[in-house]
Amino acid sequence: TQLLEQSPQFLSIQEGENLTVYCNSSSVFSSLQWYRQEPGEGPVLLVTVVTGGEVKKLKRLTFQFGDARKDSSLHITAAQPGDTGLYLCAGALGGTSYGKLTFGQGTILTVHP
Amino acid sequence: DTAVSQTPKYLVTQMGNDKSIKCEQNLGHDTMYWYKQDSKKFLKIMFSYNNKELIINETVPNRFSPKSPDKAHLNLHINSLELGDSAVYFCASSQTGTAYGYTFGSGTRLTVV
Numbered sequence: 156t157q158l159l160e161q162s163p164q165f166l167s168i169q170e171g172e173n174l175t176v177y178c179n180s181s182s183v184f185s186s187l188q189w190y191r192q193e194p195g196e197g198p199v200l201l202v203t204v205v206t207g208g209e210v211k212k213l214k215r216l217t218f219q220f221g222d223a224r225k226d227s228s229l230h231i232t233a234a235q236p237g238d239t240g241l242y243l244c245a246g247a248l249g250g251t252s253y254g255k256l257t258f259g260q261g262t263i264l265t266v267h268p
Numbered sequence: 269d270t271a272v273s274q275t276p277k278y279l280v281t282q283m284g285n286d287k288s289i290k291c292e293q294n295l296g297h298d299t300m301y302w303y304k305q306d307s308k309k310f311l312k313i314m315f316s317y318n319n320k321e322l323i324i325n326e327t328v329p330n331r332f333s334p335k336s337p338d339k340a341h342l343n344l345h346i347n348s349l350e351l352g353d354s355a356v357y358f359c360a361s362s363q364t365g366t367a368y369g370y371t372f373g374s375g376t377r378l379t380v381v
Contacts, residue, residue, distance in 0.1 A: 186367045197272075197358050197372030198311070205367050241309055247367075255301075255324055256370065258311040 158182060161244055161259030169267050171233055176262045178244035179226045185247050187220055187227045188256065192241040201229075234266045271295050274359045274373035281349055282381055288345045289376045291359030297371070299323075299364050300342040302334060305356040305375070317342055318364060349380045 160179045168174055178187070186205040190198035202211050204220035204227065211218045215238075217230040227244055241263050245256040272293045281287050293300065301324075302314040316324035317336040331347045342359060356377050360370040 188369050190370075192309075195374070197360070197374050198370075200369035200371070203367060203369050243311065245311075255313055255316060257313075261309045263309070 158257045159244060159246055159259040161262055163262060164260060165263050165265075167265045167267070168234055170235055172266075174231050174234055174264070176229045176242055176244075176264075177226070178228070178246075178259050180246060181225065182246070182248065183224050185224075187224070187247075188245045189218055189227070189229050190243040190245060192243060192261075198241075198243055231264075234264075236266045236268050239264055239266050271371050272359055272361055272373040274357075274376050276376060277374065278377050278379075280379045280381065283349055283351060285349050286345070286347045287349060287378070288343055289357055289359075289378075291342045291344070291373055293340055293359075293361040293371070295361055295371060297361035297363055298339055299362050300336065300339070301360045301362075301370065302342065302344050303358045303360060303372075305358060307355070311358070315342075315344075346378075349378075351380050354378055354380045 162177050186203055188203045189201045191201055192198040202218045207222045207224045209220045215232045219228045241261050243261045244259040274291045299318045301316045303311050304314055305311050313326055314328045315334045319339050320336045333345045336342045356375045358375050359373040362368045362370045
């Protein structure tokens with residue numbers, strides 16, 4: 156059973172469309188992070204959210220942390236081909252986990268010109 | 269001035285061999301990790317070291333042995349390689365604490381034939 160359920164697994168859209176990726180869990184996280192990974196490279200941190208209800212914006216990307224800190228979403232406005240990649244959510248359970256992150260299965264996004 | 273560097277980038281070896289992957293970070297982080305990414309892109313933690321001390325050891329076969337000579341280095345040695353060990357292995361580092369994101373290396377693609 157996945158601790159973090161990410162959906163959808165695959166997303167293929169046209170340039171200019173909007174999209175949302177979801178990350179859900181039954182566990183409460185002390186923080187949740189989103190990463191983007193390109194082929195042949197390691198994941199790159201996009202954002203960290205730590206407060207329930209928090210919303211962060213990064214240009215055309217909007218990240219939201221659920222009020223109960225069990226879920227998160229990533230919304231991309233007017234997607235561009237350069238947004239193509241694997242998007243990963245990752246949660247930290249806190250306590251003495253020393254920053255251990257549990258990752259979702261990932262969403263492979265393809266934006267067609 | 270790469271932040272987290274892993275070597276080698278590619279490793280092709282025969283079953284039964286022993287191999288090592290090296291990782292170094294120059295970010296001054298005190299926690300380092302090894303993650304395994306399978307063919308479905310799922311990232312799973314293997315080990316975590318905090319200031320050279322082993323903190324997390326997930327259910328990994330004892331053929332895998334990490335070693336941290338100092339807090340800037342974390343190496344992974346694998347004995348008696350098996351076909352199922354084929355994957356991409358990522359080293360990462362972070363500051364201690366669940367609100368801090370990881371900086372990943374670019375990965376080592378291990379292929380066991």
